[in-house]
Amino acid sequence: MLRLALLSLFLLTFKANGSLCAQETYFSDVPLGIDWIIVPQDNPMSAAKVELGKRLFFDARLSGNGTVSCASCHDPNKGWADDRKFSPGAHGELTTRNVPSVVNVGLHRTFFWDGRAASLEEQALVPLTNPAEMDIELGELENRLRQIDGYRSQFQAIFADGVTAQNVAKCLAAFQRTLVAGETAYDRFRGGHANALAGEIGRGSGIFFGKANCGNCHIAKVYTDHKLHNIGTGLDDTEQDRELAGQTGKAADGGKFRTPLLRDLALTAPYFHDGSKTTLEEVVDFYNEGGGKNPHLDPHIVPLKLTPEEKKALVTFLREGLRSNVYPQIEKPRLPK
Structure with a gap:
């Protein structure tokens, strides 16, 4: 089981202008070699948020036709990546880039191979809406999750506005930040x-x-x-x-x-x-x-x-x-x- 540390640690993270600022987060029990994980101020970590993000990460209902999840390409048994050159999306169409691992993804400052996303939260929604990947409209995603009692109650317990696409992104990002490896x-x-x-x-x-x-x-x-x-x-x-x-x-x-x-x-x-x-x-x-x-x-x-x-x-x-x-x-x- 993945350990979730609940103690605080002084952390360096980045402002929008790229300068360093100090912030508190709950990461403390991290492997040797992993000193900092970037956590944005508008998405503080919590065990409840991480647990919800983990469920969403493995749930194929986040794809339009219910056939693939985030874990379909970022497979824990394959280094949290994929062992294929390119990976099939919800409709069997292959991606055009190799899937990178999400282990230690919280160390990154930009995301995707071309660096076009500035945060994990921004990155999270792109595969969901991409027709070649999970192919779901954000409005449909929100309605689908609201109709699932377990999800609706979890979102309401964490977020004042309940199920929204942005809150889905925040949970997915929070979970991925806990996927740390080190002590090489x-x-x-x-x-x-x-x-x-x-x-x-x-x-x-x-x-x-x-x-x-x-x-x-x-x-x-x-x-x-x-x-x-x-x-x-x-x-x-x-x-x-x-x-x-x-x-x-x-x-x-x-x-x-x-x-x-x-x-x-x-x-x-x-x-x-x-x-x-x-x-x-x-x-x-x-x-x-x-x-x-x-x-x-x-x-x-x-x-x-x-x-x-x-x-x-x-x-x-x-x-x-x-x-x-x-x-x-x-x-x-x-x-x-």
């Missing part, structure tokens, strides 16, 4: 356990932050720089994804996707926004060759000239050194009739 070998090393990176894991760590320069974008501890980069993925697609350029209209933003988190990477194959790499070995080979050549390739992406032994050690670090000892395991909730 590298977290323990940073925590003062010098022998945590012994052997090949240690050699791979040295390559990750040294010769391979992975740490330029996958910054230590959070393993992301919260930015979007062009590494040359998806260039062979005849209907190439417009990525960040689709949001900004700038040609130079073509090919840019958000830097993903890396903890428990071994659980979430295939990799990249297009699911084009099926193994960590393929990922390392891609970077070793200098990514996918294109006019807007990020300057950090250059041939690495790793030896076979160095590549093997780097994969070992990614697979074993970033594997969490504390990982969200939950029982599927009982849904109201």
Whole structure:
């Protein structure tokens, strides 16, 4: 069962202008390596809200035809992601991007591969209304949930205005913020356990932050720089994804996707926004060759000239050194009739 900590912790979060401010939240019992979870001031955490969000996350009635839930693509048994390149929505149509894991999603500052959502609350409603995903109108969603006694009473106990689409989003976001994982070998090393990176894991760590320069974008501890980069993925697609350029209209933003988190990477194959790499070995080979050549390739992406032994050690670090000892395991909730 997932543990929900109910004690307070001083937390850093972000104002609309991007500056830091202090806030209280209920997170305190988090794994080593996870120091902060962003919680917006208009959606404070509560155990009741998290429990309701968990039920909604697993309930296929949140899709228009009642066939898929959030957990259909973000499957707890598949690293809270999907092991397919693309995932089918409510009507069997495949998504156009690989499903990312929602573990440690509370560490993110932007959401979706192109960073178009600024919060988990904003993100939550997009898959619900997307015709290729869950395909439900928000008014229909609200009416459907109001007709379910268990949901109606839960919403009324938490929110003064009861069932609304925005409150659905708040509950889904609150639940996902509790899906935290950490205490990897590298977290323990940073925590003062010098022998945590012994052997090949240690050699791979040295390559990750040294010769391979992975740490330029996958910054230590959070393993992301919260930015979007062009590494040359998806260039062979005849209907190439417009990525960040689709949001900004700038040609130079073509090919840019958000830097993903890396903890428990071994659980979430295939990799990249297009699911084009099926193994960590393929990922390392891609970077070793200098990514996918294109006019807007990020300057950090250059041939690495790793030896076979160095590549093997780097994969070992990614697979074993970033594997969490504390990982969200939950029982599927009982849904109201």
